[in-house]
Amino acid sequence: MSVTYLEAIREAQAYLLEHDSRVYIYGQDVGAFGGAFKATKHLANRFPGRVIDAPISEDAMIGSAVGAAIEGMRPIIEIQFADFSTVGLNQVVNQAATLFWRTETPCPITLRLPSGGTSGGGPFHSQCLESIYAHFPGLVVCTPATVEDAYSMLIESVTLDDPVIFCEHKYLYYHLKAESLPKDALPLGKARIARAGRDCTVVTYSAMLHECLEAAEEMSAEGIELEVVDLRTVKPLDTDTIIASVARTGRLLCAAEGWPWGGVNAEVISRVVAEGFNLLDAPPQRINAKDTPIPYHPKLWSVHRPAAASIMAAVRNVLRS
Amino acid sequence: MNPILDKARVIKAYRWMLMARLLDERLAQLYRAGRIFGGVFLGKGQEALSVSMGMVLNRQDVYAPLIRDGAGRLAFGESALDALRTCMGSPMGPMRGRDGNVHRGRPKEGYLPMISHLGASISVVNGALMAKRMKGEKKFVGIASIGDGATSTGAFHEAINQAAIEKLPLVLVVANNQYAYSTPTSSQFACQSLSQKAIGYGVSDHEVDGTSLTDCLKTMQDATDRARQGEGPQLVIANLLRLCGHGEHDDAHYITPELKASSVGADCLKLAENTLQSDYHISKESLEIWKEETVLEINQSIEQVQREGAPDPYHHSWKSLISRELCEHS
Ligand SMILES: Cc1ncc(C[n+]2csc(CCOP(=O)(O)OP(=O)(O)O)c2C)c(N)n1
Ligand SMILES: [Mg+2]
Numbered sequence: 001m002s003v004t005y006l007e008a009i010r011e012a013q014a015y016l017l018e019h020d021s022r023v024y025i026y027g028q029d030v031g032a033f034g035g036a037f038k039a040t041k042h043l044a045n046r047f048p049g050r051v052i053d054a055p056i057s058e059d060a061m062i063g064s065a066v067g068a069a070i071e072g073m074r075p076i077i078e079i080q081f082a083d084f085s086t087v088g089l090n091q092v093v094n095q096a097a098t099l100f101w102r103t104e105t106p107c108p109i110t111l112r113l114p115s116g117g118t119s120g121g122g123p124f125h126s127q128c129l130e131s132i133y134a135h136f137p138g139l140v141v142c143t144p145a146t147v148e149d150a151y152s153m154l155i156e157s158v159t160l161d162d163p164v165i166f167c168e169h170k171y172l173y174y175h176l177k178a179e180s181l182p183k184d185a186l187p188l189g190k191a192r193i194a195r196a197g198r199d200c201t202v203v204t205y206s207a208m209l210h211e212c213l214e215a216a217e218e219m220s221a222e223g224i225e226l227e228v229v230d231l232r233t234v235k236p237l238d239t240d241t242i243i244a245s246v247a248r249t250g251r252l253l254c255a256a257e258g259w260p261w262g263g264v265n266a267e268v269i270s271r272v273v274a275e276g277f278n279l280l281d282a283p284p285q286r287i288n289a290k291d292t293p294i295p296y297h298p299k300l301w302s303v304h305r306p307a308a309a310s311i312m313a314a315v316r317n318v319l320r321s
Numbered sequence: 322m323n324p325i326l327d328k329a330r331v332i333k334a335y336r337w338m339l340m341a342r343l344l345d346e347r348l349a350q351l352y353r354a355g356r357i358f359g360g361v362f363l364g365k366g367q368e369a370l371s372v373s374m375g376m377v378l379n380r381q382d383v384y385a386p387l388i389r390d391g392a393g394r395l396a397f398g399e400s401a402l403d404a405l406r407t408c409m410g411s412p413m414g415p416m417r418g419r420d421g422n423v424h425r426g427r428p429k430e431g432y433l434p435m436i437s438h439l440g441a442s443i444s445v446v447n448g449a450l451m452a453k454r455m456k457g458e459k460k461f462v463g464i465a466s467i468g469d470g471a472t473s474t475g476a477f478h479e480a481i482n483q484a485a486i487e488k489l490p491l492v493l494v495v496a497n498n499q500y501a502y503s504t505p506t507s508s509q510f511a512c513q514s515l516s517q518k519a520i521g522y523g524v525s526d527h528e529v530d531g532t533s534l535t536d537c538l539k540t541m542q543d544a545t546d547r548a549r550q551g552e553g554p555q556l557v558i559a560n561l562l563r564l565c566g567h568g569e570h571d572d573a574h575y576i577t578p579e580l581k582a583s584s585v586g587a588d589c590l591k592l593a594e595n596t597l598q599s600d601y602h603i604s605k606e607s608l609e610i611w612k613e614e615t616v617l618e619i620n621q622s623i624e625q626v627q628r629e630g631a632p633d634p635y636h637h638s639w640k641s642l643i644s645r646e647l648c649e650h651s
Contacts, residue, residue, distance in 0.1 A: 033503035033575060053508045055473035056439055056501060087438060087474070120359025122421050124437035261649065291649055292641040297410040297418030298358050303634035 003181055005144075006173040008151035009039050009112070011181060013076060016158050017047045020074060023158060024050040026061060027078030027112075036080050037114060037173060058088035065109040066095045074108050074158055082113035082167065083127045096163040097138030106161040110154070116169040116207055116257055117305055122296035128206070128256070128289075131263035133165040134235040140164045140188060141235040145209035147178035149232055152185030160188065169207040176210075191238035193245065197225030200251040200318055202311070203242055203268050205231040208255045214308040219315065226315065234264045242268060243276045250281035251318050257305050260288035282321040287314040325377070325542040326535055328601050334376050334396065334534060335593050338368035340615050341392035342590050344401055345565075347619055348408055352569050357408050362423050364389035366564030367496050369589035370529075372396050373537035374464045374494060377545045383449045383463035385433040385442040388423045389496060389563070390466050397432060399425075402622040411629040418632035440467060440476030443493060447480055450489045462490040462548045470501025472518065473509055481554065485522045490548035492541070492555045493524075496531065498563040499585065503575045516558045524554040531561030532585065534593040562586045 003011070016023045025040055031053040034041030044051035054061045058079060065075040079085045085092070092111065099107040117126040134141045140162055144150045150168060157164035186192055194209060195216050204212045209230050216226040227245050231237065246252050252272055254265035265286035272284055287306045295301050306314075324330075345363040352361040364371055367389045375396025378384055384397050391404065406414025407425040416425050416434070426434030431449070435442055446463040453461050471477055472495060484491040495515055499506055512518065519526030525547065529540040537559065544555040562585045566573040580586055597603040640648045 028501075029503045036502070053504050055504075055509050056470045057473045057475065059475050081437075084438060087476070120357075120421065122359060122424060123419075124424070125359075290639050292639050293419070295419050296359065296416070296421035296424075297632050299410075299631050300418055300634050300637060303637075304639075 002177045005147045005150045005176040008147045012151045012154035022074040025076045026052045026054050028054050028080045030078050059091055062088040062091035069107045069109050076110045078112045081125050082115040082129050083124045085113055093136040097136050107163045108161050110157045110164045110166055112166050114170050115167040116171055118170050119298045123293040126294040128258040130167045130234050131258050142233050143167045143206040145206050145230050148182040151181050156188050171207045188233050189236045191241040192230045194230040195228040197227040199225050200315055201227045201245040201249045202253045203229045204255040208257050211308045212255050215311040239271050246272055246276050247279045252284035253314050253318050254286040255306050255311050256288055260291050282318055285318045325538045334372045337372045337396045338392050338590055340395055341368050343615050349569050359421055361569040362388045363565045364391045366562055368392040369534040369537045370531040370559045373541040377541045381461050383431045383446050385446045385465045387466045405622050405626045409626050411626045412632040413629045439471035440474030443480035447484050447489055460549050462545050464492045466494045469497040469506050481522050484554040485524050488553040492544045492548050494557045497560050502567045519556040524556050527557045529559045531559030532587040532589045560585050
């Protein structure tokens with residue numbers, strides 16, 4: 001038996017609905033239809049009244065989740081595409097993210113954001129918004145890169161007493177498979193060494209992990225060994241694991257699919273420079289998408305986002321200096 | 322007779338509808354053959370309503386079409402070639418491979434390029450109308466097209482209220498095709514008819530059978546005339562049914578047989594053909610000839626788009642500002 005990244009998300013939700021009567025799912029087309037990506041397929045049937053179709057009202061969807069959380073529920077909000085979450089941004093960053101700090105009332109909501117580029121997705125069905133959300137105090141931001149993490153991190157997110165932005169990558173939905181669902185997992189906030197190596201640390205997350213691992217395999221054939229760190233959560237950032245890796249390799253490349261200005265890569269580099277400057281043998285580098293909206297044509301898109309080939313070129317740059 | 326219903330105009334409208342339908346069929350084929358990336362979204366069943374929007378607009382007007390407005394776009398002046406270029410990612414079309422499928426337009430010509438976020442285009446039309454007023458232009462209107470689902474957005478509420486306060490010549494057309502993706506209208510709004518929303522905002526309302534070309538033409542003409550004459554925003558609700566999936570990836574199994582068999586489920590193109598034959602004395606042969614001519618034009622356009630090739634990412638200008646000197650990270 002094998003399980004895909006998408007199935008892991010569905011199974012995690014089934015588990016949560018089954019084990020916690022406070023959990024419900026709310027989103028456009030999530031009910032009988034099972035969601036635009038089928039992440040809630042059959043769940044409405046199995047859990048009557050707890051998998052609810054929403055109108056096209058992201059602001060009200062997220063606002064109502066905050067209200068329900070105040071009443072002790074644990075809503076999971078499925079936004080049809082991450083890109084549409086900006087319509088409800090106010091409720092996320094001003095209601096959900098400030099509630100605990102202002103009132104000591106927990107706000108255990110989870111926003112599932114189908115994120116990231118796929119071929120032909122275009123400017124409005126491809127965005128990676130983790131850096132935007134991570135900027136605001138009061139949110140936990142998850143970016144699972146593996147089937148196991150998609151499962152265990154979603155369960156932990158909904159169990160957490162704080163608002164979580166769960167950025168699940170659409171590119172991984174169907175291709176990425178694991179043998180089975182995990183029995184145990186690293187906690188939220190902990191990064192993972194996805195591959196050990198001595199020559200350069202590559203810090204990454206979400207779908208870019210797989211591009212980095214592919215780059216690492218190819219470079220290994222030339223005798224260059226990359227150490228790949230999968231951040232898992234981008235907020236909080238596991239600075240200790242990153243710095244420990246840089247201490248071993250002396251070099252750092254950050255790879256992310258989001259836009260270059262600010263963001264996760266910039267944050268990682270800033271921390272390494274501030275806290276581990278003397279560990280570095282070369283200036284740290286980063287690779288991001290280009291600083292334009294995400295193009296529709298697959299030929300443009302494949303150059304717009306980082307991929308194994310451009311990551312290898314960036315690694316060589318770090319090694320050369 | 323109402324001048325919008327004179328023979329030449331009804332024929333013209335029908336021929337755009339036919340073009341839109343045949344173009345949609347080809348797009349679906351190209352999508353299944355892997356020649357179109359991403360998705361394909363069709364307007365089957367909505368051509369009569371859509372074409373009526375394009376038919377009543379003039380050059381100086383503003384049009385913000387949406388996903389199912391292939392016919393309206395053609396009638397407003399878009400060529401089948403430009404539609405195909407965008408869908409097939411040609412570097413020559415208005416979007417040059419940067420955006421695709423229904424996300425296309427030529428804003429300098431009053432043809433606004435939709436973003437995916439539903440409801441977001443209405444206030445953009447409002448702004449264009451306010452600017453025209455400030456510039457001293459006269460007798461212009463703007464049409465924003467949306468679906469029943471988009472009436473649930475905050476953007477819809479804010480924009481219709483804004484247009485009402487500003488007394489803008491906005492014609493807001495809602496294609497109530499009974500579903501938003503899989504969601505039936507019963508899960509979208511609780512009022513009896515969407516036209517009731519007009520009262521709350523203080524705007525005029527119109528309701529029309531979206532399957533009837535002549536009714537759509539008449540209503541759209543009436544609504545735009547009123548807006549042009551300064552009567553303020555007009556809300557037009559058209560009742561019809563989406564005769565296809567949400568996109569070509571969707572089999573629309575959730576559409577109930579009762580709805581399909583009801584009057585909203587009628588095919589507006591077939592009904593228009595009947596009307597042309599019975600009321601305008603158009604022969605079957607003429608209909609056949611038009612169809613052949615349309616197929617020929619579409620085929621020629623597809624061949625041309627195929628010759629135009631794909632955008633070259635290594636010679637592409639990766640600049641998102643006009644002020645090139647202010648662009649970073651090119
Ligand atoms: C703000 C926003 N939320 C969600 C979506 C995803 N989405 C795309 S089309 C659609 C259904 C639209 O229904 P409707 O407005 O009735 O138009 P129709 O497709 O029926 O023509 C949804 C939910 C979106 N495009 N924008
Ligand atoms: Mg609809």
